[in-house]
Amino acid sequence: MMLNQNINDSIGNDIARLRLTAGLKQSAIAESLKIDASRVSRIETGEVIPELEEVQQLAKAIGSPEAMDYARYAAEHWNVIPKPPFWHPSRLALRKAEQTLTELANFLEKHNPDGYAKAQFEMHRESLLKSTSYLESLFHSIAFVGDIGVGKSTAICAGSDLLVEPDKTAKKTAPKAVLETGGGGTTLCEVHIHSETVDVYGLIVQPNSETEVFRLVNDFCAALVDRHNGLTEGVRGVSQEVNRAIRNMAGLVRPQGKGETKTSPPDPAMELVKQCEGNLPEVAAEVLARIKLGLRTQCEFRFQESDRQAGLKKLQQIFAEVNRGQRADVSLPRRIDLIVPFPLLGKRSHQLRIVDTKGVDGTAIRPDIRAHLDDSRTLTVLCSRYNDAPCTTMQGLLEHLVNTGAENIISERVAMLVLPRQNEALAMKDDSGMNADTIEEGYRLKREQAGSKMAQFKDGDKVPILFFNSMDDDRSGLSKSLIEGVQKMRNGQVERISQVYSAVRELIKSLGETKSKAAHTEVIRRLKQFVNKQCKLPERTQKPHQRLIEALQLLHPRTVWATTRRNGTWSGLDVYHFLGVGTATDAQARSQTIFSGLDGVLADMSNDEQLAPAVEFVSELRKNVSSWRETFLSEATTVGRELFRARLFEHEHLWTTCADFWGDGPGFRNAVANELRLWCEDSKQADLLETVEKRVITLWDEAFVEPLRKLCA
Ligand SMILES: Nc1nc2c(ncn2[C@@H]2O[C@H](COP(=O)(O)OP(=O)(O)OP(=O)(O)O)[C@@H](O)[C@H]2O)c(=O)[nH]1
Ligand SMILES: [Mg+2]
Numbered sequence: 001m002m003l004n005q006n007i008n009d010s011i012g013n014d015i016a017r018l019r020l021t022a023g024l025k026q027s028a029i030a031e032s033l034k035i036d037a038s039r040v041s042r043i044e045t046g047e048v049i050p051e052l053e054e055v056q057q058l059a060k061a062i063g064s065p066e067a068m069d070y071a072r073y074a075a076e077h078w079n080v081i082p083k084p085p086f087w088h089p090s091r092l093a094l095r096k097a098e099q100t101l102t103e104l105a106n107f108l109e110k111h112n113p114d115g116y117a118k119a120q121f122e123m124h125r126e127s128l129l130k131s132t133s134y135l136e137s138l139f140h141s142i143a144f145v146g147d148i149g150v151g152k153s154t155a156i157c158a159g160s161d162l163l164v165e166p167d168k169t170a171k172k173t174a175p176k177a178v179l180e181t182g183g184g185g186t187t188l189c190e191v192h193i194h195s196e197t198v199d200v201y202g203l204i205v206q207p208n209s210e211t212e213v214f215r216l217v218n219d220f221c222a223a224l225v226d227r228h229n230g231l232t233e234g235v236r237g238v239s240q241e242v243n244r245a246i247r248n249m250a251g252l253v254r255p256q257g258k259g260e261t262k263t264s265p266p267d268p269a270m271e272l273v274k275q276c277e278g279n280l281p282e283v284a285a286e287v288l289a290r291i292k293l294g295l296r297t298q299c300e301f302r303f304q305e306s307d308r309q310a311g312l313k314k315l316q317q318i319f320a321e322v323n324r325g326q327r328a329d330v331s332l333p334r335r336i337d338l339i340v341p342f343p344l345l346g347k348r349s350h351q352l353r354i355v356d357t358k359g360v361d362g363t364a365i366r367p368d369i370r371a372h373l374d375d376s377r378t379l380t381v382l383c384s385r386y387n388d389a390p391c392t393t394m395q396g397l398l399e400h401l402v403n404t405g406a407e408n409i410i411s412e413r414v415a416m417l418v419l420p421r422q423n424e425a426l427a428m429k430d431d432s433g434m435n436a437d438t439i440e441e442g443y444r445l446k447r448e449q450a451g452s453k454m455a456q457f458k459d460g461d462k463v464p465i466l467f468f469n470s471m472d473d474d475r476s477g478l479s480k481s482l483i484e485g486v487q488k489m490r491n492g493q494v495e496r497i498s499q500v501y502s503a504v505r506e507l508i509k510s511l512g513e514t515k516s517k518a519a520h521t522e523v524i525r526r527l528k529q530f531v532n533k534q535c536k537l538p539e540r541t542q543k544p545h546q547r548l549i550e551a552l553q554l555l556h557p558r559t560v561w562a563t564t565r566r567n568g569t570w571s572g573l574d575v576y577h578f579l580g581v582g583t584a585t586d587a588q589a590r591s592q593t594i595f596s597g598l599d600g601v602l603a604d605m606s607n608d609e610q611l612a613p614a615v616e617f618v619s620e621l622r623k624n625v626s627s628w629r630e631t632f633l634s635e636a637t638t639v640g641r642e643l644f645r646a647r648l649f650e651h652e653h654l655w656t657t658c659a660d661f662w663g664d665g666p667g668f669r670n671a672v673a674n675e676l677r678l679w680c681e682d683s684k685q686a687d688l689l690e691t692v693e694k695r696v697i698t699l700w701d702e703a704f705v706e707p708l709r710k711l712c713a
Helices: 003-023 024-034 037-045 052-062 063-074 092-109 115-136 153-161 210-228 239-249 268-275 278-291 308-324 367-374 392-403 406-413 439-454 475-510 514-534 548-554 557-564 574-608 609-648 651-662 669-681 684-710
Strands: 139-146 190-195 200-207 302-304 333-340 350-354 377-385 412-417 465-467
Touching: 003 037, 003 052, 003 063, 003 574, 024 037, 024 052, 037 052, 052 063, 092 115, 092 412, 092 475, 115 475, 115 514, 115 609, 115 684, 139 153, 139 392, 139 475, 153 350, 153 475, 200 308, 210 239, 210 278, 239 278, 239 308, 239 439, 268 278, 278 350, 302 308, 308 333, 367 377, 367 406, 377 392, 377 406, 377 475, 392 406, 392 574, 406 475, 412 439, 412 475, 439 465, 465 475, 475 514, 475 609, 514 574, 514 609, 514 684, 548 574, 548 669, 557 651, 557 669, 574 609, 574 684, 651 669, 669 684
Parallel strands: 139 350, 139 377, 190 333, 377 412, 412 465
Antiparallel strands: 190 350, 200 302, 200 333
């Protein structure tokens, strides 16, 4: 018999790996099979592709339990899902899904059921396909999110061994992080770290668009001009890390003070402003000319290095130069990818990517952070300093998730990382006021304290709380916990496959048994009743711009100014993201009663003894209902964001008016908030609000009500 096509490519490698793991030589296998050793060798190198029978003989000759398992695996036929490699970590779960899908297909072909059975089969099939496509891929990201300067870059490097040992001659003995670290405001843009082929290190820069560089330079210059004019409020300007990069790119670095008094020498940028007599366009043109954007075309650095320390050191150097704007051939990055030739967190079986997000300055309600949270393949690590864990911004982020109905994200793919420094853990006091005796005791006390704060958020008690002192703790504990976090996400899908498997078995049984059929019919009857009477989305209760207005009043004036200069699209405060979030928050509040009502009905049914033969169906239904609602809320965010963007972005006059408020003294943020509120509440926007509302209702029908109706048909 021919082997399954899918494993032909790897058969030689597989046999070699099984043999080596079992500690056997090719000659020993050849001898026990009475074949020539060169045949075993040629099979292992892929020169000869053996028939199934021979593969099984080879596996049996190796004889380890793993090899025996391989003999069975080699004979398996996969009809629906592509056959995964033998060492795929989710192979058994995928096999179960494959068998269930095959069984489903055979049953449908043979019996062609209609009515409730057909709709249920379809629902189960979709769930299975979703879980299998999730498990097939081994790609996952771990994104670190937290306030500026909390220690994200340090923890990432210490936790994944991206450290450069000091030179033997150097005075300092501590290893240094490959990513640049510093006193806050250090990481210039999002950084992705992943691994590729052996021995190759690399750094890839995605530059900002030319327009964005022009704008940033303009903002940088505006702050200088303000200072020149004696204004101190600091409304206009750029963040610390961008300021540093632009100064380096334009050769305007402030020289360090010398001597005991350290009187600062003059700032060359201010000198430039003086020369231009405070004329902003002139200063900006001068800075841009110095930057020579046209020469900054280098985006990729790759080099081979067999010595890990040498490779990391070179990478560290390039990264620091790019991150500071010190390379004459590289523009201002929007994202940097670092490539290393070894598996991250020591995990070879998965393709992990570690993401260092840009430090949070004011609000974590940012589209880039939400995108990580929304990605079902990403574990988001919320970082806080030890003393205030979980810090206010991370609490704000959790609250935001609850408000937008995304509790599942909290329970499935978020971890809290507490970053103690020096002796902070030992300074922790217990109820009697005694200091912790050991670091573990300090962690335990903090875990209790942080845990009770987390428990205030729905499903917050399900978030693992991890500790890592980047200078002192062994990295293996952190890697293990992060891998467990990834595993937890995958296990959720494995469990889903098992649940759907049980539901399919139950359904097939119900088609032959009267009692079981009656239970299914009764579940459908009650469901229908609910759908017909209680599924209408109630009236809007919150204005979509409410969240935005609150944020505008609270955030740093510079952040608000930066967004007005970009027609609302500044990454630190994206007006449209907030309008989307506002739309979803309202949608969540309105759908909550229906959702809880339905969940209550389903919970009652799952406890009803009479309905026991349909219990798996009810439990599947609960899972699906919650994922339909999730889809509804996430699409409501998109609808709100995009519809508002389509009209508001174009409104040049409004944005210029807002940006111009900065010169009118204090109250800049309130003035902008008020202007945007007036715009949103103006009767001219009534049709826009109506369109948003119509779309939300349609979404509700499509994403939530329709699938329910289908089941009741
Ligand atoms: N003593 C001590 N210092 C630490 C520790 N972790 C971080 N630091 C210091 O804290 C400062 C900030 O750390 P970073 O890792 O740059 O912080 P970040 O969160 O990446 O900051 P941004 O990139 O600005 O968002 C650096 O000076 C680190 O050396 C720690 O565990 N112990
Ligand atoms: Mg950093």
